[in-house]
Amino acid sequence: MMVKRRSHERGQDLVEYALLLPIFLLLVMAIVDLGRATYYYSAIHNSAREGARYGVIHPDDPAGIETVVLTKSVGLNPAFLTVTTILPDEKTIQVTVTFQFRVVTPIVGALIGSNEVTLGSRATMRIEG
Numbered sequence: 001m002m003v004k005r006r007s008h009e010r011g012q013d014l015v016e017y018a019l020l021l022p023i024f025l026l027l028v029m030a031i032v033d034l035g036r037a038t039y040y041y042s043a044i045h046n047s048a049r050e051g052a053r054y055g056v057i058h059p060d061d062p063a064g065i066e067t068v069v070l071t072k073s074v075g076l077n078p079a080f081l082t083v084t085t086i087l088p089d090e091k092t093i094q095v096t097v098t099f100q101f102r103v104v105t106p107i108v109g110a111l112i113g114s115n116e117v118t119l120g121s122r123a124t125m126r127i128e129g
Contacts, residue, residue, distance in 0.1 A: 033105050040099055048096065055125070087127075092125065098119065
């Protein structure tokens with residue numbers, strides 16, 4: 001059985017789509033931003049750990065540690081990365097990596113107060129013999 005639409009209801013679907021499309025696109029972009037932030041956090045966490053693993057064997061080579069961190073941080077812009085290496089005592093090394101993450105969605109930036117979020121990770125390991 002076919003339902004006949006009245007002439008004044010024809011544009012109703014188009015108006016509903018026009019009203020909901022911006023909200024839907026904003027939600028999709030917020031999900032994309034969250035996915036990007038998760039990937040970047042995972043990448044800096046892994047690069048900090050790899051830098052600390054290199055530093056366990058070569059604790060007196062901070063330039064080498066920074067090089068390892070930069071090469072292991074796949075997909076991140078090195079200009080926004082900061083690598084800090086400290087030796088809290090003679091038996092441990094600590095590598096801290098921070099990254100300035102820029103959100104794509106302007107509304108998300110307005111909600112958090114800035115278009116940039118600092119993501120950071122720290123790895124601490126014991127120096128070998």
